[in-house]
Amino acid sequence: MKSRIFLLLCLAICSLQQVKAQTVKYQTDQHIVNQQERMVHKQWDRKKFTPTKGFLGLNYQYWLTWGLHPNYPKTDLRPLSVSGPQTQRLLLVAAMKNTEEAYKKHVDTLRNTALGEMAGYAGAVSLTDPLWQLYYRKEFQPLIEQIDPLQGSTPEVQNYLTRIGVLEWYREETQALAQRLNSATTTNMDRGSRIMSYHSMLEEYRKLLATWEAKKQRAVLYLKVSKVNAQVKEPSEPIVAQPGRTDRQIVDDILRKSKL
Known part of the structure; x- marks a missing residue:
């Protein structure tokens, strides 16, 4: 019984040491953080370029870091800056979209015009x-x-x-x-x-x-x-002159028979 308890205690101590060995300490480098903020979204602030010059510009770390790249702090290299590549890409995409919509509208107009002309030209319709x-x-x-x-x-x-x-x-x-x-x-x-x-x-x-x-x-x-x-x-009936009739009566009889 005692040997079992001792064995369990040994196993517990070994597991605690293994967990402690796997724990990673998070290291924060302010220089890297500033660079990440500059490149992603924040302002390209020359004051946050670390290390700084220090008192009277005697900080040797500044000269070792930025001495070979004097124009880097002055040039805005953010992708989303006013003249950044990502901004230009987005503007280009927007311009291409507007051009595509203009072409589509033009093509639709041509199609409708063609259909109207075909409807007026084709004998089938x-x-x-x-x-x-x-x-x-x-x-x-x-x-x-x-x-x-x-x-x-x-x-x-x-x-x-x-x-x-x-x-x-x-x-x-x-x-x-x-x-x-x-x-x-x-x-x-x-x-x-x-x-x-x-x-x-x-x-x-x-x-x-x-x-x-x-x-x-x-x-x-x-x-x-x-x-x-x-x-x-x-004439079906001959006209016979009757005595005592005037010439006018005779003419009237002739005209009446001609109308039959």
């Missing part, structure tokens, strides 16, 4: 143009949908226009105009040229519609005149 949607599509709707041009006309007028070839002429003109309109909407061109093409074709289409309406009206008038002439040449 020409039908989405606001001017086409709001105006020209409505004006060209009969031409695009190929509505029957004889709609609303009497069978006599339809047969007459078909027989003399006016209907075929009108259909050829509208088909040619529709092909030109389709080319203007699908071909790649700038928006101004496309709008001018729409305007020019719209004028031609309106003239063609006016001509077609005039031809239909003339056909109606011609058929009426032809019918009247046929009735006058071959």
Whole structure:
């Protein structure tokens, strides 16, 4: 039992000596501390350059330390000083960031401009143009949908226009105009040229519609005149002069029968 206690005491004494041997004393060198403070963040203070000159400049440690580097205390070598390398690096990074943002804005502007020009130039998206949607599509709707041009006309007028070839002429003109309109909407061109093409074709289409309406009206008038002439040449009831009637009454009867 006593031997065990003695052994434990020996082990405890050895462990305490080992801990004491591993203890490191922290040494502070004020010269190194000053240099660290100068280089990192604090002011480049010439008064804190140690060792100092001492009384009448007789401190030999000062001359041994700074005698070979007389300009070192005068030159601010802090990385974060006004002209320090780290400050310049940060300024350069900020300048490069501003330049990058300016380039990015410029590129975005070019991209938006290119997309806008492409939208106005490409024929694939020409039908989405606001001017086409709001105006020209409505004006060209009969031409695009190929509505029957004889709609609303009497069978006599339809047969007459078909027989003399006016209907075929009108259909050829509208088909040619529709092909030109389709080319203007699908071909790649700038928006101004496309709008001018729409305007020019719209004028031609309106003239063609006016001509077609005039031809239909003339056909109606011609058929009426032809019918009247046929009735006058071959009256259904002969006009018989009745005794006691004046010339004015006879003329009125003739005009009344011609209107039938």
